[in-house]
Amino acid sequence: MKVLVIGSGGREHAIVWKLKQSPRFPKIYCAPGNGGIARDAQIVNLEADDIKGLLAFALQEKIDLTIVGPEAPLAGGIVDKFMRKGMDIFGPVKELANLEASKAHSKEVMRRLNIPSAAFEIFDSPDKAIDFTNRSRLFAAHYPVVVKADGLAAGKGVVICKNRNEAQLAIEDMMVRKVFGRAGEKIVIEEHLEGEEASILAVSDGINVIALASSQDHKRAFDGDKGPNTGGMGAYSPAPVVTEVMHTRIMDEVIRPLINGLAKENKFYKGILYAGIMLTKEGPKVLEFNVRFGDPETQAILPLLKTDLIDLCFASIEDRIDEIKLEWKDKASVCVVLASGGYPGEYKMGFEISGLEDALWEAGSDTHIFHAGTKLQEAGGGCVTDGGRVLNVVSLGDDIRQARDKVYKAINKIKFEGMQYRKDIGHRALKHH
Numbered sequence: 034m035k036v037l038v039i040g041s042g043g044r045e046h047a048i049v050w051k052l053k054q055s056p057r058f059p060k061i062y063c064a065p066g067n068g069g070i071a072r073d074a075q076i077v078n079l080e081a082d083d084i085k086g087l088l089a090f091a092l093q094e095k096i097d098l099t100i101v102g103p104e105a106p107l108a109g110g111i112v113d114k115f116m117r118k119g120m121d122i123f124g125p126v127k128e129l130a131n132l133e134a135s136k137a138h139s140k141e142v143m144r145r146l147n148i149p150s151a152a153f154e155i156f157d158s159p160d161k162a163i164d165f166t167n168r169s170r171l172f173a174a175h176y177p178v179v180v181k182a183d184g185l186a187a188g189k190g191v192v193i194c195k196n197r198n199e200a201q202l203a204i205e206d207m208m209v210r211k212v213f214g215r216a217g218e219k220i221v222i223e224e225h226l227e228g229e230e231a232s233i234l235a236v237s238d239g240i241n242v243i244a245l246a247s248s249q250d251h252k253r254a255f256d257g258d259k260g261p262n263t264g265g266m267g268a269y270s271p272a273p274v275v276t277e278v279m280h281t282r283i284m285d286e287v288i289r290p291l292i293n294g295l296a297k298e299n300k301f302y303k304g305i306l307y308a309g310i311m312l313t314k315e316g317p318k319v320l321e322f323n324v325r326f327g328d329p330e331t332q333a334i335l336p337l338l339k340t341d342l343i344d345l346c347f348a349s350i351e352d353r354i355d356e357i358k359l360e361w362k363d364k365a366s367v368c369v370v371l372a373s374g375g376y377p378g379e380y381k382m383g384f385e386i387s388g389l390e391d392a393l394w395e396a397g398s399d400t401h402i403f404h405a406g407t408k409l410q411e412a413g414g415g416c417v418t419d420g421g422r423v424l425n426v427v428s429l430g431d432d433i434r435q436a437r438d439k440v441y442k443a444i445n446k447i448k449f450e451g452m453q454y455r456k457d458i459g460h461r462a463l464k465h466h
């Protein structure tokens with residue numbers, strides 16, 4: 034069996050690592066991969082958004098299964114194109130990938146299917162949006178409101194605005210100065226929700242749907258959830274805030290209504306469905322849907338999963354999710370991202386990374402290092418930094434506290450110039466113990 038993984042981050046390294054555990058002993062390819070993935074899979078020199086090139090490669094190599102990491106190729110219709118050639122690929126078709134690629138579309142779907150989420154208005158002209166911010170009362174309260182660019186903006190298109198001034202600035206940035214390009218042609222203005230956030234990843238075949246372990250990520254750059262938003266500085270799983278009762282509510286009020294509602298419209302959502310949820314006093318409300326594995330949530334979740342990932346992907350592709358019974362390790366996991374100094378702003382790359390083996394030795398069993406922005410050095414084996422988020426260190430423990438102690442012990446051994454990371458990953462989970 035040959036499996037192709039598309040992408041180059043920590044998420045993809047975790048997927049490759051999980052595939053390596055498969056009893057089917059697949060030959061694993063990854064396009065374009067990174068320094069760590071290069072040791073675990075055969076690197077394919079094609080970018081993740083080169084759909085034509087990837088399809089040609091998959092056909093030529095007779096790839097049996099393709100797993101897509103990032104959203105861009107899904108939004109670009111990679112699943113439709115592979116399917117048309119009879120190739121098995123895990124993920125939603127282009128029309129359904131729009132749930133992530135267009136926030137306005139996603140909100141309209143939620144409204145149509147009665148899925149709880151923040152009150153909102155959609156605007157395609159800056160004048161009307163500015164007019165709206167001048168109203169005396171916007172939603173349930175006056176301010177804050179949330180201004181969101183409609184399209185994909187690499188996690189930077191959402192601004193929480195404390196007052197009218199900030200809202201108007203955000204609108205002008207997106208719609209007049211076009212700082213996110215075409216992604217800001219349309220915007221959504223939303224009611225601001227209060228509560229704790231959690232992520233639920235589920236796998237669907239279009240009819241049936243099964244949830245993976247809950248998780249929580251840490252978007253802000255610095256300790257105490259301060260500083261600018263990033264791609265994610267760490268995650269843990271499961272999230273204690275998602276109690277069994279809450280989990281049932283999320284499945285009954287969000288996940289199944291979406292999958293079933295779409296199916297009634299003859300739209301069969303396949304692949305990973307990621308729901309970003311705000312747990313408000315009134316219950317769970319959707320912040321957004323993503324149509325692929327989360328990064329870094331996946332790095333925390335997959336080491337806990339005992340079930341074969343290949344089985345799970347084929348169950349989705351072949352409409353057999355109802356036959357799957359997921360098995361989990363009775364453990365908790367914490368994932369910490371080691372980033373380049375300056376990230377998410379400007380940073381330098383090309384620094385040598387040391388201590389990776391010592392780190393694994395120090396932490397003992399159940400610790401994993403998933404590479405993100407790294408590159409194998411030409412000459413001799415070692416890796417250098419090659420991006421903003423460089424490494425993900427993940428440890429399992431009997432509970433979050435133990436996992437967290439272990440992961441930071443491992444990190445103490447790892448060094449590269451300018452290395453920066455959060456020392457408080459999991460702090461909200463510890464509060465629940």
Ligand SMILES: Nc1ncnc2c1ncn2[C@@H]1O[C@H](COP(=O)(O)OP(=O)(O)O)[C@@H](O)[C@H]1O
Pocket residue numbers: 151179187188189190191193223224225226227230252309320321
């Ligand atoms: N309506 C809202 N109320 C409160 N916070 C929000 C709201 N919408 C988004 N956020 C915050 O902004 C973050 C990013 O928003 P999200 O919709 O997930 O977009 P993206 O992940 O594409 O940047 C969320 O994780 C959440 O912290």
Ligand SMILES: [Mg+2]
Pocket residue numbers: 309321
């Ligand atoms: Mg999000």
